[in-house]
Amino acid sequence: MKYEVTVGEEVYIIEVNEDGQIIVDDEIVRVDFSSIGKSGLYSLLVNDDSFEALVEQRDGMWQVLVKGTLYDVHVIDERLKRLQARSGKEQSGSGEVTAPMPGKIIAVPVSVGQEIELGTTLVILESMKMENELKAPRGGRIARIAVEPGQSVEQRQVLLVIE
Amino acid sequence: MTTSRQAAPDTPTQFRKVLIANRGEIAVRIERACRELGLSTVAIYSDVDRDAMHVRYATEAYRVGSPPPRESYLRLERIIEIARRSGAEAIHPGYGFLAENAEFAQACHDEGIAFIGPTPHAIERMGDKVVARRTVLAAGVPVVPGTDSERDLTDDELQVAATGIGYPVLIKAAAGGGGKGMRKVHRPEDFEAALQSARREAESAFGDGRVYVEKLVENARHIEIQVMADTQGNTIYLGERECSIQRRHQKLLEESPSVFVDDDLRRRMGEVAVKAAQSVDYTNAGTIEFLVDKDKNFYFLEMNTRLQVEHPVTELVTGVDIVKEQIRIARGRPLSRSQDQIQITGAAIECRINAEDPYNNFMPSIGMITAMTAPTGPGVRIDTGVTTGDQITPYYDSMISKLICWGDTRAEAILRMRRALSEYRILGLRTTIPFHQSLLDSPRFLGGQFDTAFVEGRFSIDEASYPRPEIAAILATLVAHRARQEAAQIVRRNERDVSNWKLASRWDRMHRRY
Numbered sequence: 001m002k003y004e005v006t007v008g009e010e011v012y013i014i015e016v017n018e019d020g021q022i023i024v025d026d027e028i029v030r031v032d033f034s035s036i037g038k039s040g041l042y043s044l045l046v047n048d049d050s051f052e053a054l055v056e057q058r059d060g061m062w063q064v065l066v067k068g069t070l071y072d073v074h075v076i077d078e079r080l081k082r083l084q085a086r087s088g089k090e091q092s093g094s095g096e097v098t099a100p101m102p103g104k105i106i107a108v109p110v111s112v113g114q115e116i117e118l119g120t121t122l123v124i125l126e127s128m129k130m131e132n133e134l135k136a137p138r139g140g141r142i143a144r145i146a147v148e149p150g151q152s153v154e155q156r157q158v159l160l161v162i163e
Numbered sequence: 164m165t166t167s168r169q170a171a172p173d174t175p176t177q178f179r180k181v182l183i184a185n186r187g188e189i190a191v192r193i194e195r196a197c198r199e200l201g202l203s204t205v206a207i208y209s210d211v212d213r214d215a216m217h218v219r220y221a222t223e224a225y226r227v228g229s230p231p232p233r234e235s236y237l238r239l240e241r242i243i244e245i246a247r248r249s250g251a252e253a254i255h256p257g258y259g260f261l262a263e264n265a266e267f268a269q270a271c272h273d274e275g276i277a278f279i280g281p282t283p284h285a286i287e288r289m290g291d292k293v294v295a296r297r298t299v300l301a302a303g304v305p306v307v308p309g310t311d312s313e314r315d316l317t318d319d320e321l322q323v324a325a326t327g328i329g330y331p332v333l334i335k336a337a338a339g340g341g342g343k344g345m346r347k348v349h350r351p352e353d354f355e356a357a358l359q360s361a362r363r364e365a366e367s368a369f370g371d372g373r374v375y376v377e378k379l380v381e382n383a384r385h386i387e388i389q390v391m392a393d394t395q396g397n398t399i400y401l402g403e404r405e406c407s408i409q410r411r412h413q414k415l416l417e418e419s420p421s422v423f424v425d426d427d428l429r430r431r432m433g434e435v436a437v438k439a440a441q442s443v444d445y446t447n448a449g450t451i452e453f454l455v456d457k458d459k460n461f462y463f464l465e466m467n468t469r470l471q472v473e474h475p476v477t478e479l480v481t482g483v484d485i486v487k488e489q490i491r492i493a494r495g496r497p498l499s500r501s502q503d504q505i506q507i508t509g510a511a512i513e514c515r516i517n518a519e520d521p522y523n524n525f526m527p528s529i530g531m532i533t534a535m536t537a538p539t540g541p542g543v544r545i546d547t548g549v550t551t552g553d554q555i556t557p558y559y560d561s562m563i564s565k566l567i568c569w570g571d572t573r574a575e576a577i578l579r580m581r582r583a584l585s586e587y588r589i590l591g592l593r594t595t596i597p598f599h600q601s602l603l604d605s606p607r608f609l610g611g612q613f614d615t616a617f618v619e620g621r622f623s624i625d626e627a628s629y630p631r632p633e634i635a636a637i638l639a640t641l642v643a644h645r646a647r648q649e650a651a652q653i654v655r656r657n658e659r660d661v662s663n664w665k666l667a668s669r670w671d672r673m674h675r676r677y
Contacts, residue, residue, distance in 0.1 A: 001647075003640050007632035014640045022641075024633065033641050039551075040534050040590070044638055051634055054534050054590050055642045062639035068585040068600065069628070070593075071635035075643040101529050101557045106363075127557055128527050130343075130411075131364065135524060155529070155557075 004081055006074040095140065095162040099153045103127030107149050108160070114142045116162065123147070123159050136162065175277055176495040178252035179203060183217070184242050184267075185257030187548035188564060189470070190217035193255045196486035205249045207242060209235035211556050216548050223249055230558045236260045239267050246276055253277035253493060255486075259560070262469040263290050279493040281468045285443040289466040292337050293375050299463050302442035304435055307454060307462040309377035321376055322354050328378050334358055336365035337373040342412020344368060347379055380462065382614045383454040385409065386421050387467075388436035389477045389485070392446050393492045399502045400433035401481050404473055406452075408602065410525065410618045416599065417473035418512045419480050422573065422611030428459055439463060448474075448489050457614075472515070472565070475546060479511035479569040510573040512580050514599040516563045516587070518555040521598035521624050527561045530554065533591035535563075538583035542569045542576075555592060563594060573611075577603055601625045 005012045015023040022029045032045040044051045053066040062073040106124040110116060116136050123134040143163040147153060181197050182205040183190045194204045194217065206221035211230045218224045225245045228235035237260055246254055254271050256262040262280065265287040271278040280286070289295045296306050310316060310324045315337075325332045325348065334357055336344030344365030346357040358374065366372035384407040392398040405421030406414045424432070436451035443466075450471050452464040474485045488499060519525040535551045547564035555561060568583055570576030584600050601624045602608050607617065629635070 001644065003643070005636040005640050007636050008629055010632045010636070012633065012636045014636060016640065016644045022637065024637065029637070031637065031641075035645075041536075042638060042642065044634070044641075046634065046637070051631075051638070053635075053638050054588050055638050056533055056590050057643075057646075058533075058591075062643060063590060064635040064638050065588055065590055066631065066634055066638065068587075068596070069630065070590075070597075071629060071632065071639075073635050073639035075639050077647075101527055103557070126367065128559075128561055130527075131360075132526060133524060134526075 002078040004076045004078070006076075007071055095138075095143070096158045097122055097134065097137065097160050097162065098156045098158050099125060100134070100155070101125075101127045102155050103132070103153060105147050105149050105151045105153060105159075106131055108145055108147065110142050110145070110160075112142050112145055116140060116142060125153070134159070138162065175252045175275065176493075178277055178494070180205060180222075180249065180251045181253045181255055181279070181490070182207070182242070182246045182249065182251035183221070183255050183257065184236070184261055185255075185259070186212055186215060186217055186236060186559065188546045188562065189257040189259075189472070189548070191220055191548045192546050193257060193486055194220045196484065196490065200487060200490060202490075205245070205251045207236070207245055209558070211554070211558060215553065216550060225249065230556065232260065232558065239264070239270060242267075243270050243274055243276070246271075247274065251276070253279055253490075255279040255489070256469065258469050258472055263467070265290060277493050279447065279489050280470075281445055281447045281449060285445050285449075286468045288443040289449075289468050290338070292335060292339060292465055295465060296463070298442050299439045299466075302438055304439045304442070304463045305461065307377050307380055307464070310375045312375075315373050316375070318355070318358055321358060321374070322351075325354055325376050326351060328376060331379040331381065333377045333379045334361045334374050335377060336361065336369060336371070337375055338369040338371040339365060342409075344372075344374065345412050380454045380456055382457050382616070384421070384423055384456075384613075385414075385452065385464070385615050386424060386432070386455050386461070387450050387452045387471075388432055389471070389474070390436050390440045390445070390449050390451060391483075391485070391488055391492070391498060392440055392449070393498045394446055394495055395497045397498050397501070398437045398440050398445065399498060399500070399505060400436050401477050401483060401485075401505055402507050403429060403432060404450075404471075404476055406473065407613055407615045408608075408618055409615055414473065414515065415595065415618065416512065416514050416602065417476055418510065418573070418576070419476040420507050420510065423455065423459075428455075428461075432461055435461070435463075439466060447492050448485055472562075473513050475544060475565060475567045476511040476513050479544070479567060480507050480509055481505055482508070509569055509571050510576040511567060511569045512573075512576045513565050513567045514580060514584065515595065516566055516589075516599075517595045518561040518563050518592045519595050520593035521595050521601075522627055523593075525595070526593075527557070528555070528593040529557050529561075531591050532563070532589060534588065535590070536586075536588045537564070538566070538586035540583075540586075542579050543583045544568070563589065563592070577609065597627065598624050 002015045005014050035042050040054050040056050042053050056063050064071040103125045106126050108123050117139045120136045121133045125132050140162040144161040147159050180203040183193045197204045203222040206218045206224040207227040208218045209230045261267040265283040268278045269283040300306050331349045334346045344361045346361045348354050348357045362372040387404050389401040403424050404417050404419045406417045408416040439451050450467040453461040455461045518528045531554050537545045544567040568576050568580040570579050581603050
């Protein structure tokens with residue numbers, strides 16, 4: 001089975017064969033892999049280098065915590081990849097900005113139609129007794145604002161949409 | 164060290180059972196002290212905290228209400244009633260919630276319950292920041308220039324006062340603490356907006372929108388002195404804590420001693436702190452916060468009339484168990500040590516591990532801790548109230564734990580902290596661990612060259628760095644592949660066991676490319 005694996009900007013093609021052989025970008029790799037209990041803790045020996053890691057599936061991604069660094073890893077198998085390509089559904093992000101936690105809207109310092117840049121403050125949300133500034137995850141234009149100051153919002157509720 | 168203030172005559176000093184009017188790590192910390200002393204503990208919990216560690220650790224536990232603090236941990240009468248029902252003869256308030264509520268301390272005294280903390284009088288005098296400034300000023304303690312009116316000033320009067328004091332100024336909540344309702348203002352034209360925002364936050368946090376204005380001392384350090392006073396009239400100081408590493412007035416890392424404080428400054432600040440405490444006949448543990456400018460002038464900021472979050476760094480360098488000492492004082496016994504028996508040994512650092520994303524403006528990260536392994540080994544202490552499977556909820560603060568390391572020198576404490584941070588494994592939430600790792604690598608921090616503006620002004624967390632992406636890629640793929648195989652096996656009824664990944668390679672060559 002071949003997988004396309006994305007870590008940040010890096011993309012790897014990793015093949016796991018029937019007999020457990022691993023090929024990373026056409027190179028055979030010597031690995032010894034075992035899981036410790038059922039806690040998501042793994043030990044990986046790669047050419048005798050030892051790595052201990054926590055690995056967990058979360059929001060359709062794999063989170064890998066190794067040597068104090070947390071990696072978000074996308075693993076797509078080739079069949080799924082072909083399927084996605086056929087349906088033309090390459091994910092580009094819906095542009096919806098959602099509340100990361102429940103709270104109260106203090107201010108919405110942008111307006112519909114406004115051009116914004118990555119990092120522009122979109123909403124000030126009071127939660128956990130602090131005023132938190134929600135910044136734009138990307139540049140674009142404000143297509144819709146779904147909340148107003150004073151309103152209480154639930155976690156993951158859509159606040160506004162960037163197009 | 165002459166005045167003494169007796170507790171109410173009917174307050175028991177021989178208590179056997181202590182109610183902890185708090186939650187999270189501090190409730191567990193206090194329960195531990197009680198257990199060492201052979202005292203039973205009574206926990207209280209809101210509905211979301213039913214399964215929390217502080218409930219599981221306690222001798223008895225009682226529901227106090229719904230998740231929002233106003234409906235649970237702030238319900239003064241209900242907590243007193245639980246104390247009566249459970250037979251607790253003493254209450255420890257921890258920090259936050261009712262810890263600095265004079266009415267609560269008074270209610271305990273009225274009920275004949277020992278309050279493990281200062282008198283209502285002291286809490287009241289120091290709790291109103293405006294009254295506190297006037298009180299210590301009269302006792303000869305230096306304060307930062309600011310508004311010292313008897314009454315609450317109007318918006319216009321505050322604006323005029325700010326101009327008189329001279330910009331930049333700091334707007335602060337009269338009932339304040341923890342940076343809530345606090346705003347820096349550099350230009351007169353920004354004053355009005357900052358004032359409204361500060362009032363709003365103060366109203367929401369304390370139910371009291373009163374504010375005052377103070378000169379902003381620039382390039383200042385925030386250094387505080389731990390004091391302890393018994394009911395016999397003895398007051399001592401336990402050295403200082405360096406708390407300049409802050410963001411939005413929230414402390415992120417504390418250390419003791421401060422690299423900036425020499426023996427002479429420590430003694431002078433300590434003596435002034437004792438004087439400030441004595442100005443309100445203070446008893447039990449308290450902290451005097453000072454601003455210290457680059458010329459080592461220091462000014463009283465406020466007194467925290469409770470146990471501090473960062474008390475462990477003082478415990479590690481002085482050897483005093485502050486919580487047990489608090490209980491001792493509440494039992495009417497004298498301090499276990501005199502001033503000349505307090506020695507600072509080595510150096511201690513505390514990193515606050517919060518469920519916040521340091522790469523995304525410290526946005527709180529709520530949800531379940533799906534996996535957690537804490538560092539251990541020489542010189543490492545963890546104070547926490549959560550474990551794997553517990554939730555960080557939006558109702559309370561986002562603290563996961565306090566990681567505290569001791570070393571023979573500051574350098575050893577820093578190296579040990581780096582080692583401990585790299586051992587800490589938490590999944591399910593974003594944490595401030597990368598922030599601390601980045602901070603501990605910064606030359607200015609290592610050199611001790613920082614002030615309260617450092618984190619927000621001159622420090623930026625390193626870009627998230629991913630030194631071994633190929634290792635993460637292999638791990639995720641192997642786990643994903645195995646999950647897929649197991650799913651398939653359930654369907655195919657176990658054709659073969661795929662668990663042996665021992666393989667030959669030309670890994671070295673491949674690896675060299677990265």
